[in-house]
Amino acid sequence: MTDFEAIHEIKQLKYRYTRAFDTKDWDLFASCFAPDATGAYGGLDFDNVDDLLAYMRKNAREGMYSMHQVHHPEIEVDGDTATGTWYLQDKVMIPKLKFVMEGTALYADRYRRTDDGWKIAHTGYTRIWENSWSTEDVPSWQIK
Amino acid sequence: MTDFEAIHEIKQLKYRYTRAFDTKDWDLFASCFAPDATGAYGGLDFDNVDDLLAYMRKNAREGMYSMHQVHHPEIEVDGDTATGTWYLQDKVMIPKLKFVMEGTALYADRYRRTDDGWKIAHTGYTRIWENSWSTEDVPSWQIK
Amino acid sequence: MTDFEAIHEIKQLKYRYTRAFDTKDWDLFASCFAPDATGAYGGLDFDNVDDLLAYMRKNAREGMYSMHQVHHPEIEVDGDTATGTWYLQDKVMIPKLKFVMEGTALYADRYRRTDDGWKIAHTGYTRIWENSWSTEDVPSWQIK
Numbered sequence: 435m436t437d438f439e440a441i442h443e444i445k446q447l448k449y450r451y452t453r454a455f456d457t458k459d460w461d462l463f464a465s466c467f468a469p470d471a472t473g474a475y476g477g478l479d480f481d482n483v484d485d486l487l488a489y490m491r492k493n494a495r496e497g498m499y500s501m502h503q504v505h506h507p508e509i510e511v512d513g514d515t516a517t518g519t520w521y522l523q524d525k526v527m528i529p530k531l532k533f534v535m536e537g538t539a540l541y542a543d544r545y546r547r548t549d550d551g552w553k554i555a556h557t558g559y560t561r562i563w564e565n566s567w568s569t570e571d572v573p574s575w576q577i578k
Numbered sequence: 579m580t581d582f583e584a585i586h587e588i589k590q591l592k593y594r595y596t597r598a599f600d601t602k603d604w605d606l607f608a609s610c611f612a613p614d615a616t617g618a619y620g621g622l623d624f625d626n627v628d629d630l631l632a633y634m635r636k637n638a639r640e641g642m643y644s645m646h647q648v649h650h651p652e653i654e655v656d657g658d659t660a661t662g663t664w665y666l667q668d669k670v671m672i673p674k675l676k677f678v679m680e681g682t683a684l685y686a687d688r689y690r691r692t693d694d695g696w697k698i699a700h701t702g703y704t705r706i707w708e709n710s711w712s713t714e715d716v717p718s719w720q721i722k
Numbered sequence: 723m724t725d726f727e728a729i730h731e732i733k734q735l736k737y738r739y740t741r742a743f744d745t746k747d748w749d750l751f752a753s754c755f756a757p758d759a760t761g762a763y764g765g766l767d768f769d770n771v772d773d774l775l776a777y778m779r780k781n782a783r784e785g786m787y788s789m790h791q792v793h794h795p796e797i798e799v800d801g802d803t804a805t806g807t808w809y810l811q812d813k814v815m816i817p818k819l820k821f822v823m824e825g826t827a828l829y830a831d832r833y834r835r836t837d838d839g840w841k842i843a844h845t846g847y848t849r850i851w852e853n854s855w856s857t858e859d860v861p862s863w864q865i866k
Binding site: 438439442446449450452453456457499501503504505527571572573574575576577578 | 579706
Binding site: 435436438505506507508519521523538540562563564565566567568570571572 | 726727730734737738740741744745787789791792793815859860861862863864865866
């Protein structure tokens with residue numbers, strides 16, 4: 435039978451992770467990872483969680499607007515470990531640089547059950563496509 | 579244990595609510611609310627459901643195209659009440675005004691179990707960001 | 723009681739179907755359909771699955787970038803058959819033709835339980851809206 439309880443908790447974890455990133459809540463973001471977690475974001479690799487967290491804090495600053503929404507969970511639970519495929523849609527906008535990016539990717543995550551609930555053991559995605567354009571071409575474009 | 583039956587019904591309610599809005603099915607939309615429901619849409623507040631419904635009917639007319647898709651349900655059930663966090667992506671387009679808007683927000687809802695199923699007791703969201711532009715800058719833009 | 727196991731399997735099927743399309747994995751895509759499946763994509767009808775598959779393989783080629791994400795599942799299971807409403811957001815981009823399309827639709831699917839798991843018996847959608855524009859108006863637009 436499908437372990438709905440574990441799948442539910444893993445979904446909540448993943449939702450917390452993207453919500454924390456997009457609202458720049460770095461303590462909540464950090465709490466989603468296992469201490470030895472790794473990351474691989476379409477060519478941007480992290481072999482330890484401290485580097486991953488430091489990178490995100492540094493690059494996702496004031497003036498960067500983002501959206502990371504994850505869909506289509508395909509989660510397989512095997513005891514205290516699990517894998518998850520998700521279909522990401524993301525946007526990143528940096529008005530100061532007139533930069534707008536939009537893309538999709540397939541996440542391939544690994545999760546681990548700990549005394550403190552399910553945590554991300556590895557997160558990574560492969561881009562399907564990514565487009566970008568400059569708001570210089572659309573002078574009326576504005577964001578708040 | 580997680581009350582999957584209640585969470586399922588609350589999700590169905592929320593999906594019906596957005597589907598009703600985007601297809602302008604106002605009777606279905608009205609049926610989603612408790613009689614004493616309130617709303618708070620990023621600064622646009624309603625202290626009673628009649629005003630909320632009247633506003634929506636008036637403003638979401640022919641000639642306005644919209645999308646309200648809600649993701650990442652984080653629903654907590656406590657007996658006959660529940661809270662729900664959702665991650666909205668919305669678009670509103672009014673060709674006549676050359677207006678295109680796109681945004682994201684976090685919903686913070688409250689639900690109540692009634693004899694007629696779960697209903698929205700309060701719905702409201704806080705914007706993460708919202709952008710807009712004029713199709714005057716993209717003359718080929720068209721919608722049907 | 724809600725048949726969560728069947729709903730779960732139908733969701734996994736639908737996610738596989740869109741993932742297969744957007745990654746152009748045509749064997750996986752074909753495996754999602756019952757042998758006698760039919761399709762009705764907003765005016766584009768297929769009365770047999772061979773025609774449907776041939777059409778998709780021919781039109782979704784190299785140089786076409788797509789996103790098909792399905793949300794808000796409203797699935798009703800009745801023994802070995804089921805119906806499903808989904809809220810689609812899709813994008814199609816063909817850089818060579820400077821073509822960008824984005825839209826939403828409501829899927830009305832039928833599913834059937836087989837010895838090989840749940841399969842799509844009929845899939846079809848009704849558009850809510852669809853917009854398009856030419857990247858000629860946004861010269862900086864690029865995709866990879």
